[in-house]
Amino acid sequence: MIIDLAKFIAAGQPFWTELDAFLKRLEDDPYRSLPFDQARRFHYLYERTAADLAKLNTFANEPETRGYLESLVARAYGEIHETREKPHRFQPVHWFMVVFPQTFRRHINVFWLTVAITLAGCAFGGFATILDPESRHVTMPFGHDRMTPSERVAREEKSTHDRLAGERASFSAYLMTHNTKVSIFTMALGMTWGIGTIIMLFYNGVVLGAISVDYIADGQAKFLAGWLLPHGSFEIPAILIAGQAGLILGRALIGRGTRKNLTERLREISTDLVTLIGGVGVLLIWAGLVESFFSQYHEPVLPYSVKIAFGLVELTGLTLFLWKSGSKLRLPQ
Amino acid sequence: MNNVRASTLTIRTPEGVVFALRLASPFTRFLACALDFACVSAAMSIVGLAIGLLGLLSYDLSAAVYTLVFFTVQIGYGFFCEWLWRGQTIGKRLLRLRVVDAYGLRLQFSQIVIRNLLRFVDMLPAFYLIGGLAALINARTQRLGDLAANTVVIQSPQFEQPDLEQMLAGKFNSLRTHPQLEARLRQRISPVEASLALQAILRRDEFEPRARAELFARLGEHFRALVEFPPESVEHITDEQYLRNVIDTVYRSRKTDTQSQPKPAH
Numbered sequence: 001m002i003i004d005l006a007k008f009i010a011a012g013q014p015f016w017t018e019l020d021a022f023l024k025r026l027e028d029d030p031y032r033s034l035p036f037d038q039a040r041r042f043h044y045l046y047e048r049t050a051a052d053l054a055k056l057n058t059f060a061n062e063p064e065t066r067g068y069l070e071s072l073v074a075r076a077y078g079e080i081h082e083t084r085e086k087p088h089r090f091q092p093v094h095w096f097m098v099v100f101p102q103t104f105r106r107h108i109n110v111f112w113l114t115v116a117i118t119l120a121g122c123a124f125g126g127f128a129t130i131l132d133p134e135s136r137h138v139t140m141p142f143g144h145d146r147m148t149p150s151e152r153v154a155r156e157e158k159s160t161h162d163r164l165a166g167e168r169a170s171f172s173a174y175l176m177t178h179n180t181k182v183s184i185f186t187m188a189l190g191m192t193w194g195i196g197t198i199i200m201l202f203y204n205g206v207v208l209g210a211i212s213v214d215y216i217a218d219g220q221a222k223f224l225a226g227w228l229l230p231h232g233s234f235e236i237p238a239i240l241i242a243g244q245a246g247l248i249l250g251r252a253l254i255g256r257g258t259r260k261n262l263t264e265r266l267r268e269i270s271t272d273l274v275t276l277i278g279g280v281g282v283l284l285i286w287a288g289l290v291e292s293f294f295s296q297y298h299e300p301v302l303p304y305s306v307k308i309a310f311g312l313v314e315l316t317g318l319t320l321f322l323w324k325s326g327s328k329l330r331l332p333q
Numbered sequence: 334m335n336n337v338r339a340s341t342l343t344i345r346t347p348e349g350v351v352f353a354l355r356l357a358s359p360f361t362r363f364l365a366c367a368l369d370f371a372c373v374s375a376a377m378s379i380v381g382l383a384i385g386l387l388g389l390l391s392y393d394l395s396a397a398v399y400t401l402v403f404f405t406v407q408i409g410y411g412f413f414c415e416w417l418w419r420g421q422t423i424g425k426r427l428l429r430l431r432v433v434d435a436y437g438l439r440l441q442f443s444q445i446v447i448r449n450l451l452r453f454v455d456m457l458p459a460f461y462l463i464g465g466l467a468a469l470i471n472a473r474t475q476r477l478g479d480l481a482a483n484t485v486v487i488q489s490p491q492f493e494q495p496d497l498e499q500m501l502a503g504k505f506n507s508l509r510t511h512p513q514l515e516a517r518l519r520q521r522i523s524p525v526e527a528s529l530a531l532q533a534i535l536r537r538d539e540f541e542p543r544a545r546a547e548l549f550a551r552l553g554e555h556f557r558a559l560v561e562f563p564p565e566s567v568e569h570i571t572d573e574q575y576l577r578n579v580i581d582t583v584y585r586s587r588k589t590d591t592q593s594q595p596k597p598a599h
Contacts, residue, residue, distance in 0.1 A: 005584040027419050050350040057351070059524060064535075070352040071489065074437055077346050082439040169397035177404040181453070184408075188454040191477045196454075249481060263435065263483050270443040270482065277450065 003059040012052045016072060019045040023075045031089055046076040084267075098326030100279035103272050104241065105323070107248055114201055114243035118236075121205020126213035128206070139210035149218040156223075156298045172292030179235060179284045183242035187249065187277050194250020201243045208236070226304035229311025231291035237318060238283040245276040283318075290314075342473060342485055344437040354437070354487040357430045359468040362486055363461065368424030373410055377403055411449035416442055420484075431489045435473065444482040451478030506578045507566040515582050518560040527583045530556065530576050537573065549573045 022042050026032055034042060053069040104111065128135040136145040147155075182200075189196025215224035252265040260268070294302075294310070341353040357365075380402060388395035414422040420432035420440050432448065434440050455464025455476045464476035473485050508515055533552055537545060553572030556579050567575060 047348065050346065050348050053352065054350050070354075073346070073350060073352050074344070074354060074433075077344070077352075077437055078434065078439045081346070081437075084438075084441060166393050167396075169391075169393045170400060173397035173400040177400055180404070180408075184450050185453045188451045191451060191454050191481060266481055266483050270441070270447055274443040274446045277446075 003055065005065070008052075008056070009065060012049070015045055015048050016052075016069070019049050019072055019076060023072070023079065026079055027075075042076075043080060046073070046080055049073055049076065095275070096279065096282060100275055100282075101322050101325040102327075103275040104244070104279070105327075107244055107272065107276075110247045110251070111240065111244045113247060114240045117198055117201040117243070118205035118208070118240060121202040121207075122209030122212070123205075124202070125206035125209030125211075129210045129213045130217070136210065136214065139206055140214070141207060144211055144214070149215040149220040149223070153220050153223045153298075157300065168292050172288050175291050176285055176288035179238070179288065180281050183239060183280045183284065184277060186239060186242040187245040187273065187280075190246030190249030191253070192250070193253050194247050197243050197246030197250060200246075201240070204239055222304050222308075223298070225311070226298065226307035227295060230295045230307050230314065231287045233311045233315035234283045234287040234290070234318060237322075238280045238287060241276055241283070242280045245273050245280075248276075249273060340474075342435070342437075342487070352437075354433065354485070356474050357428075357486040357488050359465055359474055361428055361430065361488070362468065362474070363465065365422070365424035365428045365430050366461065368427055369410065369422050372423045373406055377406060380406070408449070411452070412442075412445055415440075415445045415449070420445075425486075429489050430486050432479075432484050432486050435475075435479075435483045435485050440484065444484050448478035448482035448484050451476075451481050454478075506581045507570060508562060508578045508582050510566060511562060514560050514562055518579065518582055521559045522556075522579070522583055526556075527580070531580050531584065534573075534576055534580060546572075549576060552576055 019042075022038075022045065026034075049069060050073050053066065053073050056066050056069060125139050128139055139145075144152075186197055186200045189200060212224060212228075215221060248269050252269050253262070255262060255265050258265065294307070297307075298304070340356050340358070342356055343351060343353045345351045381399060384395055384399045384402065387398055411422060415432055418426065421430070425431060432440060432445070434444065452464070455461055455467070455478050457463045461476070464478070467480070468474045468476045471480070473479075475485060479485060508518070530552060533548060537549075540548060549572040553575050556576065557567065570578070
């Protein structure tokens with residue numbers, strides 16, 4: 001039997017058009033929810049169109065109408081069978097103050113792993129600097145290998161002109177965007193089953209350890225603390241959180257200790273990854289501003305004790321924020 | 334729930350209905366990406382001129398704003414467009430591509446963000462080499478970002494319903510003068526054969542004249558062999574007209590009897 005196509009189209013067209021209109025309304029406003037009677041009607045239209053498609057597939061092989069009905073059924077299927085929570089209107093303050101720290105705490109074990117990897121890198125870089133001074137040419141980027149810490153401190157403290165004068169805002173913007181790119185890259189490397197993320201974290205640790213040991217061995221620990229703490233108290237945790245996101249991604253890909261399939265594992269973590277990397281972006285905006293407008297000033301312009309105190313206050317504040325913020329509110333899992 | 338066959342993603346709903354989404358090829362996706370790149374470059378050239386005016390006040394401020402705006406557009410273009418247009422950017426719109434959830438469900442914002450952020454790895458070492466290779470190897474042509482976000486890129490062609498009324502109206506169908514043979518034809522013809530005849534008629538203007546004549550000759554021969562009509566009904570009509578008559582017989586019910594049909598021209 002072959003259906004009377006013209007009659008079939010004429011009979012189904014009003015329902016298909018109505019379903020299409022429903023879908024357009026839902027697609028135009030992702031936050032829209034339907035009242036009960038409209039939801040029933042929408043479901044009826046979906047089932048009717050699905051039945052039409054089944055009938056067409058069985059009794060006529062007409063690709064144009066079938067393609068049209070398939071696209072309608074596919075769109076309606078996505079709306080009806082979606083069981084994940086509907087998107088809420090984005091509330092930036094709530095998201096940053098509650099969702100971000102809660103997400104961070106939910107994966108705290110992974111964060112400790114990133115800390116351990118970075119500390120291992122620090123130890124490697126530090127030992128390399130002590131045992132093989134020539135390694136500084138490899139482990140110290142941004143020209144730090146070209147002069148000793150004492151020479152740099154002397155140059156900075158004697159400098160009479162502001163070397164960032166007229167470039168401070170653009171330098172700040174550069175730092176924000178560069179560090180955010182590095183963070184995103186660190187997270188994205190989680191797709192290498194976390195290996196790329198581990199290498200990035202370890203390498204960051206090597207650089208940090210090598211430079212720190214170099215300054216400490218040269219008796220410039222105070223300068224180092226005053227230089228790194230104000231922006232590093234945000235920047236380093238931000239990179240660690242990006243690494244946390246990367247390792248969460250890697251763990252989901254490996255899937256050890258769970259019976260869920262890959263798709264389910266990735267689906268479970270997707271919102272957390274976005275939250276973590278979004279939080280990292282916010283932290284890096286602050287770090288960029290501080291690095292450009294505060295960290296680059298040294299004694300005698302700005303006492304090191306002030307810079308160190310400022311950095312310690314930031315670090316304490318960030319720690320309290322990540323550990324406590326939003327802890328009294330419970331989010332739906 | 335769903336399975337993959339060559340270049341399509343087939344989804345079976347709990348109601349038992351099956352529908353197929355046609356997957357976009359890596360090459361088409363690369364073209365869409367190139368179009369998006371051109372759009373971002375063009376937008377930044379225009380925005381850059383406006384930001385350049387800020388340089389009259391402060392060069393530093395102008396450079397900072399440009400850096401931030403460029404970064405935001407570069408990163409945010411994909412998020413913004415795909416969220417606003419339900420899985421489409423300008424390049425994808427032009428090539429009729431769309432990002433959808435791999436299970437056919439509603440696309441979530443987090444999926445859009447992840448697939449766009451993971452471009453950083455897909456782009457490595459240059460020209461989306463890693464992403465392109467991943468898409469070529471993957472059965473659903475997913476790059477790494479799609480794998481992580483559980484999305485696929487499909488082709489969403491525009492659907493036009495066949496205008497049967499216009500195609501068949503006003504034409505005399507000589508087969509209708511033999512209702513019994515018509516009924517036999519309806520019984521013997523399969524949906525695939527009927528669809529083949531319909532598509533040949535609908536797309537007849539797309540063929541070269543010679544190929545068109547050969548195609549309709551072969552189809553005519555095939556359909557004439559299914560049911561033998563009396564010579565006076567079929568011998569003076571072309572293969573193409575014969576096929577029209579077959580379609581008219583198969584796809585339209587006998588609401589019009591032979592008396593209400595247009596009279597044959599003499």
